[in-house]
Amino acid sequence: MTWRQLHGDYDHLLQELNKEDRKGHKNFLRIYPALFEEMVERLTPILKKDTKIRLAQEVGLKLVVNLRHLASGNDYSSLQYSFRVSKSSISRFIPLVCQAIIDTYKPEVMNYPKTPEEWNDVAKQFASKWNYFNCVGALDRKHVAIKKPKGGGSLYFKYKKFHSIVLMALSDAKYRFLFADVDAEGGAGDGGTWQKCNLARAITNNRAGLPQDRNLPNDDEPIPLHIVADNAFALNPWLMKPYSHQSQDPTERLYSYRLSRARRVV
Known part of the structure; x- marks a missing residue:
């Protein structure tokens, strides 16, 4: 033995x-x-x-x-x-x-939606499980600590005083990854890192297959289907984040709460 x-x-x-x-x-x-x-x-x-x-x-x-x-x-x-x-x-x-x-x-286990029907299925999950509508994914990033790459300089040096690469991920309402991108330098800003990844480019160039805008429940104005994220990301018609100001009225607080609750799945 x-x-x-x-x-x-x-x-x-x-x-x-x-x-x-x-x-x-x-x-x-x-x-x-x-x-x-x-x-x-x-x-x-x-x-x-x-x-x-x-x-x-x-x-x-x-x-x-x-x-x-x-x-x-x-x-x-x-x-x-x-x-x-x-x-x-x-x-x-x-x-x-x-x-x-x-x-x-x-x-x-990582089936990235490519058609309007597949994105709609994701949106239905968020609506039924988290009571948040027209959402096609929750986005976040994580800095993965690494040893300083040879010749990397400050490219990978994060403000929290360690070297890292960035894991950018999109998940559905059931805590499952839909998309992941793992190659950005940790020294880059989170928003800039997102703008450079393939999914952001596909959405920006209308190649992601997102469905047409549709009405929210009890409303008659079409709203874009969108991703939810935190305040590190830039606001877009296809990317929503909570209100950032402190003096939110009750309606704004409710929206921020609902969005943040849906985003937690990632």
Whole structure:
């Protein structure tokens, strides 16, 4: 029996959580045991690459190290002691596992709407679940901390004193990503980053397939279908944000509340 099998988290802690503490398993990896087992099964044909010299590491082990890294942000040096897998091995297989997850699940879980009918389906979800109408997505961004790129200068340096790249994401009313863009430098402003991403350009150039303006309930004036965001983004007919002034009247406060509640899904 190997040192990893005797002391590693994959062979001990994870098995304990799987049998006795499903919520703990969810907290540890951000997914429940059933989804973890499904992912192992579906990723095995891609990641299980035995050679004549040695057997490949278990797909379950690679996946749990990868998910723990994504869930916690623990670096490779920390993970190697928890799972008894060398840092060099972790650095090799984590990018492969991430790519395998993307290739396997992206067509199923990130369906970017392309037609008016598909955008209308998103708007119906926001109307029924959050009581906010004519909304086709909630937009936000997250700065992902990185090491300073070689020759990057201040391009990636964020005002909060770390280097980052920006994850820009649009989600539907059920907390599911519809679109993601991950390549902007953290030193750029949030609004400018959004204007440069493919989705913003498609909407601006009328290539996104958004439906025609339509009336709100109990109203006779057509209103554009739009994205909801916070005050970091520029106001547009197709992008709404809460009122920013402090002295909001009751109608403005109600609108800001409804919009902010719908935006929280992202």
